[in-house]
Amino acid sequence: MALFAAVGTICGYPMNIIRKRNVYFKVSSSMEDRNQSRVKYDSLRVLEWDKLCDSVASFARTSLGRQATKTQLWSLDQTFEESLRLLQETNAAILMHNHGSFNLDLTSIDLALVDSAIKHARRSLPLEPQEALALLSLLQFIEALQLNLKAAIKEDSDWYQKFMPLSELVTQMVVNRSIIKLIQQVIDEDGSVKDSASSALKKSRDQVRTLERKLHQLMDNLIRNETKEASLLEASNIDGRWCIRSGTDQLTSFKGLLLSSGSGLGSIIEPLAAVPLNDELQQARALVAKAEADVLLMVTEKIQTDIDDIEKILRSVIKLDMIYARATYSRSFGGAYPNIFLPNDIDGPLMAESYISKENTLQASNPKNEWIFYLPKAYHPLLLQQHRQKLQLAWKDVRNATSEIRRRKLQGENTSVVGEADVGLTSLEMQVRALEESPPVPTDFLIAQKTRVLVITGPNTGGKTICLKTVGLAAMMAKSGLYVLSSESAKIPWVDSVFADIGDEQSLSQSLSTFSGHLKQISEIQSQSTSQSLVLLDEVGAGTNPLEGAALGMSLLESFAESGALLTIATTHHGELKTLKYSNDVFENASMEFDEENLKPTYRILWGVPGRSNAVNIAERLGVPSIVVDNARELYGAASAEIDEVILDMETFKQKFQELIHESRHYLMLSRGLHKKLLLTRTNLKDLGADLRYKNVQELSKAAALARSNLHKKVRQLRTSTTKQSQPSKANKDTLASKYKRASSVDSEHQNNNMRSSSIQVIKQPQSGKISELPKVGDMVHVSSLGKRAKVLRVDAGKEEIVVQAGNMKLKVKLVNLQT
Numbered sequence: 104m105a106l107f108a109a110v111g112t113i114c115g116y117p118m119n120i121i122r123k124r125n126v127y128f129k130v131s132s133s134m135e136d137r138n139q140s141r142v143k144y145d146s147l148r149v150l151e152w153d154k155l156c157d158s159v160a161s162f163a164r165t166s167l168g169r170q171a172t173k174t175q176l177w178s179l180d181q182t183f184e185e186s187l188r189l190l191q192e193t194n195a196a197i198l199m200h201n202h203g204s205f206n207l208d209l210t211s212i213d214l215a216l217v218d219s220a221i222k223h224a225r226r227s228l229p230l231e232p233q234e235a236l237a238l239l240s241l242l243q244f245i246e247a248l249q250l251n252l253k254a255a256i257k258e259d260s261d262w263y264q265k266f267m268p269l270s271e272l273v274t275q276m277v278v279n280r281s282i283i284k285l286i287q288q289v290i291d292e293d294g295s296v297k298d299s300a301s302s303a304l305k306k307s308r309d310q311v312r313t314l315e316r317k318l319h320q321l322m323d324n325l326i327r328n329e330t331k332e333a334s335l336l337e338a339s340n341i342d343g344r345w346c347i348r349s350g351t352d353q354l355t356s357f358k359g360l361l362l363s364s365g366s367g368l369g370s371i372i373e374p375l376a377a378v379p380l381n382d383e384l385q386q387a388r389a390l391v392a393k394a395e396a397d398v399l400l401m402v403t404e405k406i407q408t409d410i411d412d413i414e415k416i417l418r419s420v421i422k423l424d425m426i427y428a429r430a431t432y433s434r435s436f437g438g439a440y441p442n443i444f445l446p447n448d449i450d451g452p453l454m455a456e457s458y459i460s461k462e463n464t465l466q467a468s469n470p471k472n473e474w475i476f477y478l479p480k481a482y483h484p485l486l487l488q489q490h491r492q493k494l495q496l497a498w499k500d501v502r503n504a505t506s507e508i509r510r511r512k513l514q515g516e517n518t519s520v521v522g523e524a525d526v527g528l529t530s531l532e533m534q535v536r537a538l539e540e541s542p543p544v545p546t547d548f549l550i551a552q553k554t555r556v557l558v559i560t561g562p563n564t565g566g567k568t569i570c571l572k573t574v575g576l577a578a579m580m581a582k583s584g585l586y587v588l589s590s591e592s593a594k595i596p597w598v599d600s601v602f603a604d605i606g607d608e609q610s611l612s613q614s615l616s617t618f619s620g621h622l623k624q625i626s627e628i629q630s631q632s633t634s635q636s637l638v639l640l641d642e643v644g645a646g647t648n649p650l651e652g653a654a655l656g657m658s659l660l661e662s663f664a665e666s667g668a669l670l671t672i673a674t675t676h677h678g679e680l681k682t683l684k685y686s687n688d689v690f691e692n693a694s695m696e697f698d699e700e701n702l703k704p705t706y707r708i709l710w711g712v713p714g715r716s717n718a719v720n721i722a723e724r725l726g727v728p729s730i731v732v733d734n735a736r737e738l739y740g741a742a743s744a745e746i747d748e749v750i751l752d753m754e755t756f757k758q759k760f761q762e763l764i765h766e767s768r769h770y771l772m773l774s775r776g777l778h779k780k781l782l783l784t785r786t787n788l789k790d791l792g793a794d795l796r797y798k799n800v801q802e803l804s805k806a807a808a809l810a811r812s813n814l815h816k817k818v819r820q821l822r823t824s825t826t827k828q829s830q831p832s833k834a835n836k837d838t839l840a841s842k843y844k845r846a847s848s849v850d851s852e853h854q855n856n857n858m859r860s861s862s863i864q865v866i867k868q869p870q871s872g873k874i875s876e877l878p879k880v881g882d883m884v885h886v887s888s889l890g891k892r893a894k895v896l897r898v899d900a901g902k903e904e905i906v907v908q909a910g911n912m913k914l915k916v917k918l919v920n921l922q923t
Contacts, residue, residue, distance in 0.1 A: 142627045143179055146603040150575045150639075152176075155484055159585065162431040164209040167218065168424025175425055176583050183445055183597045188268065189429075189584025194440055195269040196430035202262075204251045207427040209420065212244060213237045217417055224406045224413075229399035232294040238406070238413070239286040245416060246278050269426070276419055277412045285405050289398050296395045304394035310387040318345040318380050325357050325374055339371065343388065344381040346373040429585050436487060438586025441577075441593045446475070446635055446669050475552045475670060476574070480545035480590035483573045484580070487543050487588060497535045504528040544706040545590065546570055548577075554691045556664045557672045558680050560713055561695025566706035567674035568605060570695075571639045574672060575601045578637050596669060598637045602628040605641040618646035625659060632668045640673040644680070653677035664689050681713035699724070826887075826920070877918070878905065885922040 147153070160172040181189070199205040216237035220230050230238075252273050255262045263270045289300035298305045322338035322345060339348045346362060349370045359372040373381065406413060432438075504527055544566075550557060559567050577587045581595045604624045625640065632638055644656025656677055663671040664687065673680075684690040692713040696705040702721060723732045878884050882895045886907060893907035893916075903918040 142602065142624070142631055143600055145624065146575075146601060146628070146639075147179075147579070149603050149605040150572050150579070150601070151485055152576065152579060155576060155580075158484070158488055159428055159432045161428075162435070163424050163428035165212065165214045165421070165424050167214045167421050168209065168428060171421050172425045172428045179600070181582060183443070186443060186582045186584065186597055190441070190443070190581070191268055192426045193429045193433060193584050193586065195266045196426045197434055198265055199269065200430065200434065202255060204255055205248065206251075207248075207423060207430075209244070209424050209427070212240045212420075214241070214417065214421060214424075217241050217413075220406070221410065221414055221417065224403050224410050227403065227407070229396045230403050230406070232290050232296060232399070235286050235290050235399070235402055236292075236294055239283060239290070241416065241420060242278050242283050245273075245276050245420070246280075246283070248273055249276070249278070269423075272419055272422070276416050277409075278416070279409045279412070282405055282409065285402060289402060296398050300398040301394055304391065304398060307387055307390040307394050311384065311391055314380055314384040314387055315345075318377055318384065321374070321377055321380065322347060325376075328357070341371060341373075343385060344373060345377055345384075346371050429583075433586030436482075436484065436588050439589050439592045441581035441587045441589075441595050443581050443595050443597045446596045474549055474594055475554060475596060476548055476550035477594035478546075478548035478574070478577055478587065478589055479593070480547060481573055481577055481593070482543055482545050482588040483569050484576055484588050486569070490538070490543050494535070494538045497531065497538055501528065501531045501535055504531055546573055546706070546708055547710075548574055548708075549710065550670065550691070553688060555668070555670060555689035556660050556683070557670070557691050557693060558660070558683065558713075559672065559674045559693045559695065559708070560676070560678075560681060561674075562697055562704060565695035565697060565704035567695055568641055569706070570708065571603070571605060571641055571672060571674060575603055575637065575639050596637075597635070598669060599633055599635040600631070601637045601639070602632055603639040603641075604628060605639065621646060629659075629662065629666060632663075632666070634667045634669055636668050638663060638668050638671040640671065643673045643675050644677055645675075649677065653679040656680055657683060660690075661687070678713075684713075877903075878921070886916055887920050887922055888916070 156173050156176040159176060160169040163169040163172050196207060199207065213233075214237075216231075216234045220234035220238050223230050223234065252262075252266070252270060255266075256270075289297055291297050296304065298308055319338065325347060326336045326338070335349060337348050339346055341362065347359070349372065357372075357374050357376070359374040360378070362371040362373055508525060508528060546566075546569075548570075559570065561567050577589070577593065578595055578598050578601050580587050581593070582597060587593050587595065604621055625643075628638060640659075643659060644652035644654075646652070647655075656673075656675060657680055660671065660673055660680065660683060681692055684692050692711060694709045694712055696707045696709050697703075698705050699720060702724060719732060719735050722735070723729075877898055877900055878895050880895050880898060883892050884895060884905075884907065885891070886893050886909065889909055891909055893909035895905050896908050896913065897906040899905065904915050905918065905921070906913060906915055
């Protein structure tokens, strides 16, 4: 209990927690508060919240984490903001797990030893080596977690917000690397203090090893000298002193101190020669212990400088373990994130598309409905857990049977024995298939905003009570930061309390009958429920005269509808309670479906349809004499029979309506699929057109480039032919010009036919005047091949060549290549 209180203090929870029937709850100070806590506790007990808490806590990896998880789940006074924060923590832990780079599993860390180390450091006491190792593991775990978080944020900065509030929790922890290095330097992995931790320790341990070696040699010599009884003598360490144990009580040849003898068990003798060595060994071991304590005290002093940060790390890690437990439970059972909201914020997240499934029916003329409770295909968590455990055990039996058959075959046992084992294996496999084919049936809870009281009718063992517990547990799970076990994200109102009156409860201590006990519990629930409370009543009005019970049940439900409780869900066998819906809009009917052909419940809810009596029909199908059945129908009354017929017609109509809805949903899905395919086809066509246009442009560009190259080639040829003639006549000029123009027009026409958007303009280069007479030595002429002016050095009139100098370069140039 003291440890539990310590955990409560570490985790920031109040210490006024006590345990009752393996359930933790708060102890209130006043009588009224104690009464309220008792009613809430009794309500959660009948919902089996304690079993769910144990299941969630089992996913925590440390003992402190498991206890803190139970404390947190049993903390019934969370505010709406605290519930939101708990859900955000759970969601962040699941995101970290899905990321793949984070490890929140604390299995390898003993937080209890860390807590003990902190207490020793607070008292300036030397740490135990295992405590130091536990602290080292904790600091290394946090350091690795911080490094992984930094790496994820470096990869994508959005992860910091996605991992909130865990990213903030992790980054706020301060790890002192010097403490890690110190512990690694002085403590070995096996928990012993290293010889290198201090010179005094190494010296003392060397002395111990030397003395032990001397004592071993001494004992060996003494035993070898006892030739007659050497096989019966052995060296033993008795309370840290080396002695010789004899298998008989006979005297030995060496002198020594007789430590024990008699009873036929032999004797223990400490040789006199070993006494001084043993004394020295004891002193040396004392020096070793002192040196180890000094080293550990040094570690303590180092920790004391950061004791507050280490304590904060411990609290944060316990919180991380709690979050890990909630997240692992939610993920293991396939839960969905619940969208919780305050009931007075009804116009926010409550808008939901009309939900109609093949198995469950719901009248909805409006395409959108405002749900006060939207819980599609929800599982009872304990039933789902029980089914999984049975399936796991069945598979384990199959594996064991398979291994046993394989072993028998290898050992060559009798064929008949092996055949019997095969038959047993087949039976086990059939059990596995039966379990796989009969999982728990999920339930849809879709309650409209205007509904304040839901009345569920149906046969015994039809699943009414399970439905009540499923809703109550889902509300508590969402409030406590757990995912709810539904097929998709649920919309659940945040409730301050869940009150329940379920089961056959008798108060023997108060001399109350079953009926009186229920009435007392309901009365207290009514007085304590608020406009944010969820009330669950099982078999309201039962346990007394049916007429009086029905009248009392109707009055109670009307009172809950008027008193302002957020939602009241009641199960009943009284048919009169079905009529409340038709006189008050805040009431709604539902019934548990019953398979009349197979005479068994289907555990599905039919919404908007009150249940009808099946007892007489079931009796008839079971072979009860017809005279009895007819008499029962007559006594039951024609009016009641007509009502049942109307109910039957309503069920038939709703089933046909549901089939049409299901068919329309099917065609709607098909049309959506076709629409998506059309959009994809249009996108593909656009992409194909773009590709074709791109290819055409590329081809045109290549053709234009080729035409441009040909044009430039012809222009160069024309220029070359014109330069070969020093003084072309006017007729030659006209001829060349006409050829040039024709070539340009032909190329231009070719370009226009292949590229509409492109045009090629041929720009004629103006021709400078050619030299008509030989230059003189020293004249400056323009050399067209060089593109610059040069000085004439020599003139060869016969060859019409000259030698020119342009800078440091000299070359011969034809007269036709010169310009003035």
